[in-house]
Amino acid sequence: MTAPLDAALHRQARLSVSVALALLVGSGLLLLLGLGIGSTGVESLIAMRDDPVALQIVRDIRAPRAVGAWLAGALLGLAGAIAQGLFRNPLADPYLLGSASGASLGVAVALVALGATPHADAWLPRFGLTGAAFVGATAAVFLTLALARGVQQTMRLLLAGVVVGVVLGALGSMLLMLQPAVMLSMQAFMLGSTGFIGWSGCAVMALVWLACTPLAASLSRVLDALSLGEATATSLGLPLPRLRGILVATLALATGAAVAQTGLIAFVGLAAPHLVRSMLRTTHRRFLWLSSLMGGVLLLAADTLARWLIAPQELPVGVLTAVLGGGYLLWLMQRRVAPGVS
Amino acid sequence: MSAAAVGTSFALQARGIHASLGQVPVLHGIDLDLPRGRWTSVVGPNGAGKSTLLKALAQLIPHAGEVRLLGQSLCDLPARDRARRLAWLGQNESSGDDLSVWDVAMLGRLPHQDWLAGPSTADGVAVEQALRATQAWEWRARALGQLSGGERQRVLLARALAVQADVLLMDEPLANLDPPHQSDWLGVVRQLLTQGRTVVSVLHEIGFALHADDMVIVAQGRIMHQGSCRDPATHRQLEAVFDHRIAIVPVSDQWVALARGAHEP
Amino acid sequence: MDGPTTRNAACHRPGLGTRCALLLCIGVLSWCWSTAHAIDIVDDRGMRVTIAQPPARIVSILPSLTEMVCQLGRCARLVGVDRYSNFPESVRGLPRVGGGLDPSVESIVALRPDIVLLATSSPAAARLEALGLVVLAFEPKRYADVHRVLEQLARLLDVPGAQQLWRDIEAGVDAAARSLPASVRGKRVYFEVNGAPYAAGTTSFIGETLQRLGMRNIVPAELGPFPKLNPEFVVRADPDLIMVGDASFAGMAQRPGWSTLRAIATHRVCVFDPAQSDLMVRAGPRIAEAARAMSQCLLRHLP
Numbered sequence: 001m002t003a004p005l006d007a008a009l010h011r012q013a014r015l016s017v018s019v020a021l022a023l024l025v026g027s028g029l030l031l032l033l034g035l036g037i038g039s040t041g042v043e044s045l046i047a048m049r050d051d052p053v054a055l056q057i058v059r060d061i062r063a064p065r066a067v068g069a070w071l072a073g074a075l076l077g078l079a080g081a082i083a084q085g086l087f088r089n090p091l092a093d094p095y096l097l098g099s100a101s102g103a104s105l106g107v108a109v110a111l112v113a114l115g116a117t118p119h120a121d122a123w124l125p126r127f128g129l130t131g132a133a134f135v136g137a138t139a140a141v142f143l144t145l146a147l148a149r150g151v152q153q154t155m156r157l158l159l160a161g162v163v164v165g166v167v168l169g170a171l172g173s174m175l176l177m178l179q180p181a182v183m184l185s186m187q188a189f190m191l192g193s194t195g196f197i198g199w200s201g202c203a204v205m206a207l208v209w210l211a212c213t214p215l216a217a218s219l220s221r222v223l224d225a226l227s228l229g230e231a232t233a234t235s236l237g238l239p240l241p242r243l244r245g246i247l248v249a250t251l252a253l254a255t256g257a258a259v260a261q262t263g264l265i266a267f268v269g270l271a272a273p274h275l276v277r278s279m280l281r282t283t284h285r286r287f288l289w290l291s292s293l294m295g296g297v298l299l300l301a302a303d304t305l306a307r308w309l310i311a312p313q314e315l316p317v318g319v320l321t322a323v324l325g326g327g328y329l330l331w332l333m334q335r336r337v338a339p340g341v342s
Numbered sequence: 343m344s345a346a347a348v349g350t351s352f353a354l355q356a357r358g359i360h361a362s363l364g365q366v367p368v369l370h371g372i373d374l375d376l377p378r379g380r381w382t383s384v385v386g387p388n389g390a391g392k393s394t395l396l397k398a399l400a401q402l403i404p405h406a407g408e409v410r411l412l413g414q415s416l417c418d419l420p421a422r423d424r425a426r427r428l429a430w431l432g433q434n435e436s437s438g439d440d441l442s443v444w445d446v447a448m449l450g451r452l453p454h455q456d457w458l459a460g461p462s463t464a465d466g467v468a469v470e471q472a473l474r475a476t477q478a479w480e481w482r483a484r485a486l487g488q489l490s491g492g493e494r495q496r497v498l499l500a501r502a503l504a505v506q507a508d509v510l511l512m513d514e515p516l517a518n519l520d521p522p523h524q525s526d527w528l529g530v531v532r533q534l535l536t537q538g539r540t541v542v543s544v545l546h547e548i549g550f551a552l553h554a555d556d557m558v559i560v561a562q563g564r565i566m567h568q569g570s571c572r573d574p575a576t577h578r579q580l581e582a583v584f585d586h587r588i589a590i591v592p593v594s595d596q597w598v599a600l601a602r603g604a605h606e607p
Numbered sequence: 608m609d610g611p612t613t614r615n616a617a618c619h620r621p622g623l624g625t626r627c628a629l630l631l632c633i634g635v636l637s638w639c640w641s642t643a644h645a646i647d648i649v650d651d652r653g654m655r656v657t658i659a660q661p662p663a664r665i666v667s668i669l670p671s672l673t674e675m676v677c678q679l680g681r682c683a684r685l686v687g688v689d690r691y692s693n694f695p696e697s698v699r700g701l702p703r704v705g706g707g708l709d710p711s712v713e714s715i716v717a718l719r720p721d722i723v724l725l726a727t728s729s730p731a732a733a734r735l736e737a738l739g740l741v742v743l744a745f746e747p748k749r750y751a752d753v754h755r756v757l758e759q760l761a762r763l764l765d766v767p768g769a770q771q772l773w774r775d776i777e778a779g780v781d782a783a784a785r786s787l788p789a790s791v792r793g794k795r796v797y798f799e800v801n802g803a804p805y806a807a808g809t810t811s812f813i814g815e816t817l818q819r820l821g822m823r824n825i826v827p828a829e830l831g832p833f834p835k836l837n838p839e840f841v842v843r844a845d846p847d848l849i850m851v852g853d854a855s856f857a858g859m860a861q862r863p864g865w866s867t868l869r870a871i872a873t874h875r876v877c878v879f880d881p882a883q884s885d886l887m888v889r890a891g892p893r894i895a896e897a898a899r900a901m902s903q904c905l906l907r908h909l910p
Contacts, residue, residue, distance in 0.1 A: 009483055010442060038702075039714040049828045053719055060738055088436065119523055129730075161600055180833050181748075185728040188708040195712055198732045228501070231402045235432075236505075237425025237453040281440045281485045308414025313703070314711055 015288045019279055023293040027070055030300045034066035039312035046151060060199070068197030068261060069303035069317075070296040071205035073268050075258040077295015078213055080269030081276075081288050082251045085223035086244065087154055094255040094269035097157070097248065098140035098164035103259045105172040105212045108137020111182040112175065130201070130260040133189070136255035140164055154230065157248075169203055192265040192318045194303045201261045208257040212250045213292055219243055219250075220284035223330030265318050268295050279330050298325055350413035353378040353509045353540035354399055358407035361398045368394045369405070370563045376556075378412070381531055381541040383551035383571070386560035386583060392544045393433060395560060396511050399542075400430040412508060425453035429500060429507035433544075435515040439487025443497050446486055447473050450504030453557070472503035476531050477523070491518035506590075510534065512543040516550060528553060548580070548588065548599035559583050571597070619649045644817040648759055650743045651727045658741060661765040662721035668707050668731075671747055671891030673698055675757055678892035687718045694886065694893070716740065722763070734761040747890040750834070757892065758909045772892070779895025780806050784820045791909045792821035797846035797870070800888075802855040806836050816898050820905070838862060846870055848908055850877040850901070854886040877904035 035058055036042045044062075048055040079094035087096070110132035141161075148160035176183050222243045225233035236242055255269075273294035276287060302320035309315055352375045359372040367389045372464055376382050384392050398405040401416055401424065409416045429450070437446075450472065451465040461469075473479040476496040487584060495518045502510060516524050528550070531541050535555075544553040552571050559566040559579055567579040577590040577597070588599045647657050665681070667673040668689035676685060687702045689710065694864050704714040710731045715723060716738055716890045721736055735742050743763070745756045761769030796817055798807040807822045808811035811832035817824055822895055825844040826834060831891040842864045848869045851859065862869055870876060879887060879900075885895045 009442070012442065012483065039711055040717045042719070048862045053716065056738065057713055057716055061716060088438070177835060182728070184708060185730065188728070191709060193709060195709065196730060198734060198737055200737075220457075221449075221452060224438075224445070225452060225590065227746070228442060228446070228498075229432060229434070229435035229437070229448065231397065231432050232435055233431070234402055235400055235425065235428075235430035236449065237422040239421060277440065279893070281442065283441060283445050288441075314705065314709070314715055316709070329811070 011280060012280065014279045016282050016290065019276070019290055020286075020293060023290070023297050026297050027293070027300060030297065030304055031070065034069075034307075035062050036305045037308045037311065039307075041311065041335050050200040064199045064202050064317045065194055065197050066187070066300060066303065067120055068202045069194040069204065071202060071209055071302040072194065072197070072262045072265070073272070073299025074209055074292045074296035075205060075212070075254040076265070076269040076299070077272035077294040078216060078288060079251050079258070079293065081273045081284075081291035082216055082223070082247055082254075083224065083269070084273050085284055085287075086247055086251075087158055088227060089158075090274065091270070092122040093266075093319040094251065094258075095145045095165075095264075095266075097161035097251070098168055098257045098262050099137040099252060099259065101165045101168035101172060102140020102143075103133040103137040103256065103264070104142070104186070104190060105168045105175070106132040106139070108172050108175045108182060108186055109136075111185050112179050113237075130190070133263075134256040137170065138252045140168055141248060141252035141255075145245065157244075188262045191316060192263040194262055194265075194299070194306075194317050195314070197261050200255050205257050205261060208253055213289065216247065216250045217285055217288050219247055220288055222247065223284040223288075262317075265299070265321060266298050267318070267321045267325050271321070271329065272298055274329055275325065280328070312325075351378055352376060352410075354414060354542070355410040356399060357409075357411070359395070359398050359405050360407060361403055361405040363394060363403075368397060368512050368563050372398075372407070372563075373564045374399075374558065374565060374568070376540065376545055376558075378540050379535065379538050380555040381535055381543070382556040382558055383548070383554035384542065384544045384558045384560060385548065385551050385580065386566075392560050393513050393562040396513050396542070396544055400428060400511050402430065413545070418524070422453055425507075426505070427508045429502045429505040429510045431502040431510070431512040431515055433517065435498075436499065437486055437494060441483060441486055442483055443473070443478055443486065443489075443500075444469065444482040446497050447461055447478075447482075447500045447504050450501040453505060462470045463549065468506055469500075470501040473497075475503055475533070476500045477526065485563060492520055492523060495519055496523060499527070499530075503534075507539070510542070512541070514546065515543055516545065516547055524550065548590075549596070552597040552599070616763055627644070646763060646765070648743060648763055650759070651746055651756075651840040652732070652744045654742075654744070656743055657721070658763075662724065662741075663765065664718065664720045665716055665724065666704060666720040667692065667724040667775055668704060668710050668714050668715075668750070669724065669726045669745070670694070670885070671889045672726075672745060672756070672760070673754075674889065674893060675760050676724070676764070676892040678772065679757070679761055679764055680694075681764045681766065684764075686720060687715065699904075710890070714756060724760075724851070749810075749812055749890070752892050753812075753894060766796070776892065776895050780816070780819050780898040783895065783898040786902050787821060787905060791905055792822060794909055795823045795825050795844070797825045797841055797844070797849045799849065799851040799855055800833060801852075802858070803835050804838060804841070804855075805833050806841075810833050813887060816887075816894065816901060820898060820902055822905070838865070843866060848875045848877065848905065850879070850904070853878050853880055875908045877908065878902070 036045045038044065038057065040057060044054040044057045048058050066203065076094055083092040083094055084090055107129055115127055144157065144164045148157040176186060177312050216321050222238055225236055226239055230240065234308045273291045276290045276294050298321060302317050302324055306315045306317045306320050354376040356372055356374040359369050361369040362368065372395060385396065386392050394403065397403045397429060399409055411419065411424065416424060447469045447507050448461055448465065451461065451468060455461065455465065470479065471484055476499050478496050478500050488495065497516060502512065514526060519527065534541055551557060554571050556569065557571050557576050558568045566583055567576060569576040580590060581588055587602050589602055590597055590599055623836040645657055645659055646661065647655065647684050649655050663684055664686045665676060665684050666687040667676060667685060670692045673685065673688050673692040674694055676682065677698065682695065685698060685701055685702045688698050689705060690703045691706065692698050702714065702718065705894055707726050707729050710729065712731060714719055715735060720740065723740055723742045725732060725742065725744055727744040732742050732744055744909055747753045747756045758769050759772055764814055798813055798817065800807055806826050808826040808830050809818065809828040814824050825846045845868060847870060856876065865871060883900055886900060
């Protein structure tokens with residue numbers, strides 16, 4: 001870039017880089033902290049070398065849980081930024097197009113099917129539920145796309161998403177009514193937890209994140225152009241339906257992968273983009289990456305606090321994401337001082 | 343500019359344009375030839391279909407009929423090529439508050455940019471020219487949300503200028519602009535004309551509309567008149583279409599529209 | 608298992624060197640002994656688990672399973688329980704590893720259990736198995752389930768006399784049933800599980816207890832074990848007696864039309880406190896106590 005050889009625009013670029021670095025450093029610190037926090041405290045970290053159980057706790061439980069929390073948060077942060085950009089609505093979150101209800105219905109169906117037949121293989125329950133959640137979430141979004149007959153108009157897509165969400169949610173409730181035996185397991189899923197993430201779950205989420213984030217970032221111009229209105233974006237020669245479809249697919253994949261591993265954790269996808277916006281304003285190319293990093297830090301911080309505050313017991317992580325993210329946003333609204341904060 | 347386009351003398355040619363907004367038909371069989379290298383203003387009463395006409399010409403709404411841009415049918419032209427030759431500035435479009443002025447203007451360079459490439463030197467130069475032309479260069483780092491209505495309009499105008507298209511379609515470009523900047527806009531248009539570009543603008547400020555080379559008068563979805571702005575026939579048609587509530591009178595070397603009361607002769 | 612007989616026959620095959628034969632015999636015999644003494648359990652998920660000896664360290668995150676382990680006399684082997692396990696008193700001092708639905712994987716692993724007992728609906732089973740722990744999932748919901756799970760746990764813990772234990776439990780229930788005079792039996796009962804209202808149907812575990820006590824349930828078997836009823840249904844059925852936990856009882860009389868119910872008007876309502884509610888709801892070894900509590904309440908309220 002040759003034109004902005006001036007301080008003002010360089011400052012913006014430098015700010016983005018500093019925020020990204022801060023978030024990465026924060027993630028690293030929280031990861032390290034996460035290794036030392038839990039029901040057995042720092043003793044496990046210290047005893048790691050001699051005690052195989054302590055080593056297992058740190059390496060096979062705390063480490064994948066912390067990494068998994070970061071990855072799930074990063075996926076939700078990315079999905080939230082895409083949703084808010086696509087719909088030009090600051091209240092949009094990753095669950096907007098029915099993915100939450102779809103995942104719940106998928107898990108309910110899988111639980112009923114699994115319960116009906118005795119299964120000797122361990123793989124079926126292990127992968128069945130996470131797979132069912134992923135398939136349910138993505139299928140719901142594609143159903144929304146089909147109902148909206150492509151992405152001709154944003155309002156129609158939004159409406160279809162709400163309809164799909166409500167209908168699938170109702171179907172899920174009905175299924176629970178008919179098969180109350182699975183109600184407890186469903187509750188466990190809906191509660192949302194980072195407590196059961198293993199290394200295989202981390203691997204899946206990492207793959208999805210590495211695929212989705214650069215893809216979405218390469219389409220960031222669509223989101224920028226859309227902020228000027230759909231007519232203007234079309235007049236700029238962008239094949240909007242196709243590109244929006246790809247963005248929606250990316251949104252579905254990222255949300256599905258996160259929900260499959262952690263259940264339904266609210267607020268991360270909504271808050272992460274706002275937290276980034278409170279620090280700087282930038283084009284979507286940087287914003288998507290930053291929002292993803294912010295989501296990772298948010299969920300990792302919530303998970304670490306959840307394990308630390310009332311150790312050896314745990315708080316539900318969804319409560320802490322709301323307290324952390326919501327609390328910071330409330331404080332920002334009280335301040336109303338910094339320029340650039342609306 | 344393609345070889346085929348050089349020979350034509352019309353920027354836009356429309357044949358048999360029918361368009362509807364929802365279920366209501368708005369344009370009824372429009373035939374229009376807009377000359378190249380000239381400024382045409384489109385005027386008419388509220389609800390005449392001026393904005394709809396512009397959107398149809400820009401391929402932004404579905405319509406029946408054919409539109410040719412610089413001799414080439416727009417149906418055959420890929421979207422990116424069309425976007426490079428035809429820029430459109432809308433009325434009351436939403437605008438994201440987060441982007442900086444510079445970023446917004448840079449969006450105008452989208453038709454010229456490769457997918458994964460960043461902005462090039464040429465892009466930077468074009469954006470700087472556009473922002474200077476609308477006196478928005480000084481605050482290029484500020485966010486759009488921090489600007490007043492008039493300042494925002496100038497940035498959106500710069501975005502349209504940055505495309506460096508052969509044809510510019512502008513719908514109410516003077517919205518929110520104060521008089522000095524309205525006059526500046528006139529200067530921008532004249533500059534574009536000297537560069538050989540074509541400007542089509544929908545204006546409800548009749549006085550400014552009369553500065554154009556040609557005028558198209560639209561009423562009830564039909565073309566009532568097309569002619570030079572200095573032609574008295576055009577002036578009479580203009581008065582007629584507004585129910586003779588205005589009078590076109592010469593003042594100094596310009597034509598001005600004076601409002602008439604309901605019962606004045 | 609036909610192992611022992613065929614392998615023993617192989618030991619006595621002639622033609623091998625004496626020392627080799629002896630070593631072979633010893634090796635095979637020890638294998639026979641360990642396989643014969645290996646414990647093979649199939650849990651409610653259909654998973655087969657084989658362990659060499661009874662577990663010395665047990666974590667249980669389902670209250671009914673905790674109670675069963677203690678009833679079988681192996682309470683001392685429990686090293687961790689869930690937050691809802693509260694009987695007998697001794698387990699209240701044990702480390703808590705979360706709930707059945709949200710257990711803390713790390714706490715469980717840190718306790719180094721030989722085996723983890725949990726419900727089939729718990730999401731932790733797969734994760735714990737992936738970490739190398741031995742997991743058995745049981746979710747007793749009917750009387751037959753309680754019998755079966757008691758047998759399995761007795762085999763797991765190598766406790767003889769599970770059959771006697773079950774016979775004692777059944778005897779207790781029968782005794783509670785016999786204590787009810789003929790005038791009380793056959794009366795129609797409505798057991799409310801929570802205020803939605805969800806009722807305990809005939810095919811539920813609570814329904815089975817009521818059935819053994821000779822009472823009739825207003826909820827027919829077709830509706831399933833825990834149906835969510837239309838309140839009208841209860842009003843129309845007009846039960847002779849209502850059984851409910853004290854939290855649900857609070858607003859019952861104000862429900863539209865319910866004040867006309869004979870049971871409410873004549874105060875024929877068994878209200879159970881939380882400890883008793885736990886007793887009623889858990890399909891565990893204290894079924895007989897639950898039956899006794901129910902029969903005492905029935906005697907108090909019904910003529």
